[in-house]
Amino acid sequence: MNKKDIKDFTLEELKARLEKWGEPSYRATQVFDWLYKKGATSFEAFTDLPKSLRQKLEEYFSPRSLVLMEQVTSRDGTEKFLFELSDGHFIETVLIPAGKRKTLCLSTQVGCKFACAFCASGMAGFKRNLLPSEIIGQILFLRDELSVHLTNFVFMGMGEPLDNYENVIKAVRIMNDPKGLGIAARRITISTSGVSSALERLKNVKLQVNVSLSLHALRDELRSKLMPINKKYPLAGLLQACQDYIEKTGRKVTLEYILLREINDSAEDARRLAAVAKRLRAKVNLIPSSQICGLAYEPSPKARAELFLKWLEEKGVGATLRRSKGADIQAACGQLAGRLREKTSLKK
Numbered sequence: 001m002n003k004k005d006i007k008d009f010t011l012e013e014l015k016a017r018l019e020k021w022g023e024p025s026y027r028a029t030q031v032f033d034w035l036y037k038k039g040a041t042s043f044e045a046f047t048d049l050p051k052s053l054r055q056k057l058e059e060y061f062s063p064r065s066l067v068l069m070e071q072v073t074s075r076d077g078t079e080k081f082l083f084e085l086s087d088g089h090f091i092e093t094v095l096i097p098a099g100k101r102k103t104l105c106l107s108t109q110v111g112c113k114f115a116c117a118f119c120a121s122g123m124a125g126f127k128r129n130l131l132p133s134e135i136i137g138q139i140l141f142l143r144d145e146l147s148v149h150l151t152n153f154v155f156m157g158m159g160e161p162l163d164n165y166e167n168v169i170k171a172v173r174i175m176n177d178p179k180g181l182g183i184a185a186r187r188i189t190i191s192t193s194g195v196s197s198a199l200e201r202l203k204n205v206k207l208q209v210n211v212s213l214s215l216h217a218l219r220d221e222l223r224s225k226l227m228p229i230n231k232k233y234p235l236a237g238l239l240q241a242c243q244d245y246i247e248k249t250g251r252k253v254t255l256e257y258i259l260l261r262e263i264n265d266s267a268e269d270a271r272r273l274a275a276v277a278k279r280l281r282a283k284v285n286l287i288p289s290s291q292i293c294g295l296a297y298e299p300s301p302k303a304r305a306e307l308f309l310k311w312l313e314e315k316g317v318g319a320t321l322r323r324s325k326g327a328d329i330q331a332a333c334g335q336l337a338g339r340l341r342e343k344t345s346l347k348k
Ligand code: SAH
Pocket: 116, 118, 119, 120, 155, 156, 157, 158, 159, 160, 161, 191, 192, 193, 194, 213, 214, 256, 258, 287, 288, 289, 290, 291, 292, 333, 334, 335
């Protein structure tokens, strides 16, 4: 039988489940403590629980871990991890160190449905959503197996987090719960290609996470070409959903903008982007486009990227020009595909 992973439960859910078994609710807190504070990986280790309860947990649940298949390190220190899931699918997770800050870039789906024209993650199509336990598992692996002191968490790996809304929100709750991983919400960023309906749901959830919008174009025609999701949720409605989110939550939204040579890097593009950023009082992150094998888009030349930044700054917009990280190991934005490298498949 395929047992459910115990890390798929939020604290509330686990309390409810254990109460059904006639257990007091503090038992759930004890389980959380073992899983998330002490990093235990077997029920046997939960020594302050009665043996009968440990056996029952064992019978109904598993405390599965991800299996690391490959780990590569970039010249710039970025590391990429390829994990195998229990059904044989693969996902990638990226660790980006920058001084004291250690950011973990989490995957939320195997593949992606959204097929953005510049991104590798959707090239092999969509396989399935990740479970909360598989999202949390990426963090636990780095923290417990590799003893990495993680400081920031971005949902910018494979997949569209808001297309796996329930599981991502559950994972965020476990991350954010002081009795769980205890990660402050301001250290967590959900990045979206623009699923307006989910943004509308998110604004009513009391989680103070950061939201990044992958905007990339300010004309519907171009955005729909680059990001087919735009056909379903065109710019006007999407920007309104962002504005509502900002007003309702009091949080800021960051706008992500990939610079694609002669596609979206003109003075007119900068002017439109600046207008939207000012309307939303949003910061802009300019991202150099990563080269994806088989895709036609080229990054804007450095001089153009700097000029584009200047155009935004002249309009009073807070913007940063990011440096691409991990490109030599296919770990930069949009390069995660999660396929098993030939080398590793020989090992199996
Ligand atoms: N689906 C979510 C999160 C995953 S992608 C989203 O779209 O936001 C994380 C970021 O990488 C997004 O801003 C995405 O647009 C960007 N990205 C994708 N392909 C890229 C590429 N080739 N070069 C640079 N950034 C890319």
